[in-house]
Amino acid sequence: MSQINLQQAVELLQTAISEELVNLEREEAQLAKLQARIARKQANVKHLQGTLDFLLSKDGEQLVQINSSVSSEFDTDKSEEVALRRESTSSEDGETPEHTSQNLDKQNFKLEIQKKRMPMDMLRPQYKQPNLRLGDIVERVLSQSAKSMTTEELTRAIYDTRSVEEFSRARNSLSVELRSGAVGETPRWIKLDRRTYASRSLHRSKQLFEASAVPVSLCLEPKNRSSVIHPIDWALR
Structure with a gap:
């Protein structure tokens, strides 16, 4: 039992x-x-x-002021637009100096927005290919590199920036991709520290080398402890 x-x-x-x-x-x-x-x-x-x-900085504050001014100009209701048309048609010249200045401000603002490139527009020519995503580009650059790379080095390798502001925006966009690609059960690349990354193959090779490295104590000749043999020479024996 x-x-x-x-x-x-x-x-x-x-x-x-x-x-x-x-x-x-x-x-x-x-x-x-x-x-x-x-x-x-x-x-x-x-x-x-x-x-x-950026918005709280001096440049950002000026941009917000211009944007709010232009938005208020375009958000008028239909009755105000009709009144403006009647006023402009009743004037001899058709447009007052104040209206001319406002229109110029609007045009300059539109040109400034059009000139502001997005990170995808900053990609180097060799990476502007159909169906080639940012993660694929990062994986290619890291696999072709013989060493680990920082976020700044990857930004310079992938993007062709023209100013400090463009470089900052490109780096921020790339940082998002780097973090997401370094997590999960099968990450696309390895995050070594806060801002350094390496390909999986490079990281694996480094681990194998460190695991197979001959200790320094074994590299010493039994008879002459003052002479040290290089690990590669020891492996060839």
Whole structure:
């Protein structure tokens, strides 16, 4: 009777362990997805913070003032537009100096917005290909590099920026892609520290080299401890 109870207890424990392992795998998968979402949201917060900092700067304040002025000009109702048309047609010249100045301000603002390039417009010619996404470009650059690269180095390699402001916007856009591509069960590249990344193949090669490196103590000749043999020479022996 005691043997039957012991066998039943073992089976119950084995069943409970199997169920817990299944639950653990499920929760680990959910955790990986949650970590990826957190990383994306952190990148979004940083991008929005950068936009806010720019708007709070002197240049951003001037841009907002111009934008609000132009928006108020275009948000008039139909009755005011009709009145303006009647006033302009009743005048001899058709347009007052004040209206001419406002129209010039609007045109200058439109030209300024048109000249403001988006990060996708700053890509170097070799990366402006159909169906080539930013993640594919990053993966190609890292795989072709013989060393790890910082966010700034990747920005210079991928984008052809013309000013400090363009470089900052391109770097912020790239940072979002770098963070999202470095998380998950199978990341596209490896994040070494806060702003440094490497391809998976380079990182794997470095790990293999470090694992196979000969300790310094083994590189010493038994008879002459003062002479050190290079690890490569030791491996060739």
